[in-house]
Amino acid sequence: MELLLAISVGVLYGTGLYLMLRRRFAQLIVGLGLLSNGTNLLIFTSGGLTRAHAPVAEEGARSLIQPFADPVPQSLVLTAIVIGFGVLAFSLVLAHRVHKISNTDDIDEIGNS
Amino acid sequence: MSLLVLPIILPLLTAVILLLTLRLPLFQRWVAFLSSVGLLSVAVAIFVEVEKKGIIVFQAGGWPAPFGITLVADLFTSMLLVATGIVGVAVTATGFAGVDPKRESAGYHGLLHVLLMGVSGAFITGDLFNLYVWFEVMLVASFVLISLHRTRAQIEAAFQYVTLNLLASALFLTALGLLYGATGTLNMADLASVLATRQSTALELVLAMLFFTAFGVKAALFPLFFWLPASYHAPPPPIGAIFAGLLTKVGVYSLIRVFTLLFPHAPDGLYQLLLAQAVCTMIIGLVGGFAQKNFRNVLAFNLVGHLGYSTVGLALMSPSVMGGSILYVLHHIFVISNLYLVSGIFLKLYRTTNISVLGSLYKNHPYVSLIAMIPVFSLAGVPPLSGFIGKLGLLRATFGEHAYWTSAIIMITGILTLLLMARLWAESFWKSAPQESKETIGFQMLLPIVFLSVVTIGVSVFAEPLSQLTRRAADQLLNPETYINAVLKEGIHQ
Numbered sequence: 265m266e267l268l269l270a271i272s273v274g275v276l277y278g279t280g281l282y283l284m285l286r287r288r289f290a291q292l293i294v295g296l297g298l299l300s301n302g303t304n305l306l307i308f309t310s311g312g313l314t315r316a317h318a319p320v321a322e323e324g325a326r327s328l329i330q331p332f333a334d335p336v337p338q339s340l341v342l343t344a345i346v347i348g349f350g351v352l353a354f355s356l357v358l359a360h361r362v363h364k365i366s367n368t369d370d371i372d373e374i375g376n377s
Numbered sequence: 378m379s380l381l382v383l384p385i386i387l388p389l390l391t392a393v394i395l396l397l398t399l400r401l402p403l404f405q406r407w408v409a410f411l412s413s414v415g416l417l418s419v420a421v422a423i424f425v426e427v428e429k430k431g432i433i434v435f436q437a438g439g440w441p442a443p444f445g446i447t448l449v450a451d452l453f454t455s456m457l458l459v460a461t462g463i464v465g466v467a468v469t470a471t472g473f474a475g476v477d478p479k480r481e482s483a484g485y486h487g488l489l490h491v492l493l494m495g496v497s498g499a500f501i502t503g504d505l506f507n508l509y510v511w512f513e514v515m516l517v518a519s520f521v522l523i524s525l526h527r528t529r530a531q532i533e534a535a536f537q538y539v540t541l542n543l544l545a546s547a548l549f550l551t552a553l554g555l556l557y558g559a560t561g562t563l564n565m566a567d568l569a570s571v572l573a574t575r576q577s578t579a580l581e582l583v584l585a586m587l588f589f590t591a592f593g594v595k596a597a598l599f600p601l602f603f604w605l606p607a608s609y610h611a612p613p614p615p616i617g618a619i620f621a622g623l624l625t626k627v628g629v630y631s632l633i634r635v636f637t638l639l640f641p642h643a644p645d646g647l648y649q650l651l652l653a654q655a656v657c658t659m660i661i662g663l664v665g666g667f668a669q670k671n672f673r674n675v676l677a678f679n680l681v682g683h684l685g686y687s688t689v690g691l692a693l694m695s696p697s698v699m700g701g702s703i704l705y706v707l708h709h710i711f712v713i714s715n716l717y718l719v720s721g722i723f724l725k726l727y728r729t730t731n732i733s734v735l736g737s738l739y740k741n742h743p744y745v746s747l748i749a750m751i752p753v754f755s756l757a758g759v760p761p762l763s764g765f766i767g768k769l770g771l772l773r774a775t776f777g778e779h780a781y782w783t784s785a786i787i788m789i790t791g792i793l794t795l796l797l798m799a800r801l802w803a804e805s806f807w808k809s810a811p812q813e814s815k816e817t818i819g820f821q822m823l824l825p826i827v828f829l830s831v832v833t834i835g836v837s838v839f840a841e842p843l844s845q846l847t848r849r850a851a852d853q854l855l856n857p858e859t860y861i862n863a864v865l866k867e868g869i870h871q
Contacts, residue, residue, distance in 0.1 A: 310559075358539060
């Protein structure tokens with residue numbers, strides 16, 4: 265399972281970076297989204313993949329039932345998703361603004377022309 | 378409640394108030410200004426406390442150290458907080474000289490305070506993931522501030538800034554994920570104690586390189602600095618001042634904090650790489666400055682060049698050089714912010730900062746020039762101003778460490794800076810402008826510049842106690858045991 269996730273993280277990073285190197289806004293923004301999702305998946309995987317009990321102690325119990333899933337990476341991913349969503353929304357608005365001002369979809373052409 | 382939450386809470390509350398009162402510009406200016414004064418006084422109070430009692434720690438929500446979020450202030454942090462407060466006061470004071478009404482109604486003042494909150498949060502947090510969150514707070518505020526523009530060149534600048542910084546954030550987050558997977562903690566003190574007990578592994582090198590790249594982009598170090606000159610000439614001068622003075626310094630701060638705590642015993646090559654990077658940053662930045670024809674572009678390249686000085690101390694890992702670097706960072710924050718504000722005067726007079734159009738300032742406004750002389754000559758390193766003292770400190774320290782090549786480069790770049798600033802002075806103050814300007818300079822515009830110039834003179838006059846202070850801050854950074862103990866012990870006792 266780890267291998268599968270590691271490969272998907274790699275594919276997401278690769279495609280994300282490739283798209284970010286393109287000249288069109290739309291591709292750049294999609295690339296950004298893929299990259300941030302790759303990162304989220306990486307954090308999730310790094311917490312260890314256990315298909316097991318929730319990290320909540322039973323009533324009266326002094327410790328958790330082994331094995332349990334580490335909740336910290338999941339909360340980190342949650343935070344990262346929220347931040348990534350906000351940033352993506354911002355870049356979409358920025359791209360829309362650029363498009364309205366310069367009537368082009370090509371990053372190289374905004375400055376000149 | 379601890380004093381340490383105030384540098385975050387105060388700007389947050391201010392930002393909320395300011396974003397709710399968009400229709401009252403005058404009220405907004407006063408609130409923004411008074412709140413920055415409050416931030417400065419809180420920062421000074423924290424500094425005095427740290428100076429008296431040593432490192433102070435606050436565990437948010439009462440959760441002991443590795444579990445909750447920790448706020449920590451040591452000498453380095455508290456000095457940078459004071460600098461943040463000073464720049465904040467100067468920049469919000471420029472609001473009285475008038476802000477573009479469109480910009481003001483879009484929440485300019487509130488966003489400045491969100492930015493200040495992000496900067497103070499990044500300086501004060503003791504948790505790496507929290508550092509990432511503060512970086513994002515700071516970045517999103519700066520994104521909006523930089524893209525509140527209409528012209529094409531400015532929008533293009535904003536786009537480059539946004540893309541590269543987001544890429545750096547993704548790398549930072551990747552490093553955090555891997556780090557958590559390897560150690561199971563993200564509290565910096567806890568990480569330091571866990572990593573210290575381990576053999577150096579390949580993963581550690583990978584992590585170090587990821588942090589190196591991510592913070593290198595934020596700090597605009599060679600070869601990752603190209604976004605900075607491409608974007609810093611576009612925003613209006615007060616925003617340029619706060620960006621140039623504080624944002625890159627947050628990158629430098631994170632680099633120093635993370636490397637001294639997490640990788641003090643990393644393989645030698647890493648620190649040689651850092652040194653090479655610092656040296657290249659100095660040379661490329663200052664040589665690049667000569668090709669520029671715009672006042673603010675010259676400043677941007679100058680800024681890049683001088684960021685090299687601030688990481689030399691980290692690269693050599695010696696307390697004396699680190700002390701010199703910290704002193705240089707402090708001096709540079711005030712001087713570069715001040716120069717961006719000076720560029721605002723030119724913008725007001727000539728509507729552009731293109732050097733070929735500037736001039737005659739010395740003839741028409743001798744007193745203004747006299748004040749502007751302080752930051753210009755200080756950056757150039759003319760004695761007895763603070764730039765000279767900072768460079769002298771670094772030179773003596775690098776000689777003491779037998780890093781002769783580095784000393785030579787520091788001297789050469791010192792001369793380059795002098796030439797660059799002399800050219801800037803001659804072109805924009807001395808020569809006669811092709812077309813005289815009829816605009817006048819209001820005193821509201823001058824006050825922040827006078828304030829920052831007085832601070833620069835203060836740094837020059839109190840150089841001796843300040844350099845002892847930065848030396849102690851460097852000792853604290855290079856002996857992380859005190860930091861680790863302060864954070865973890867405090868956590869267990871509560």
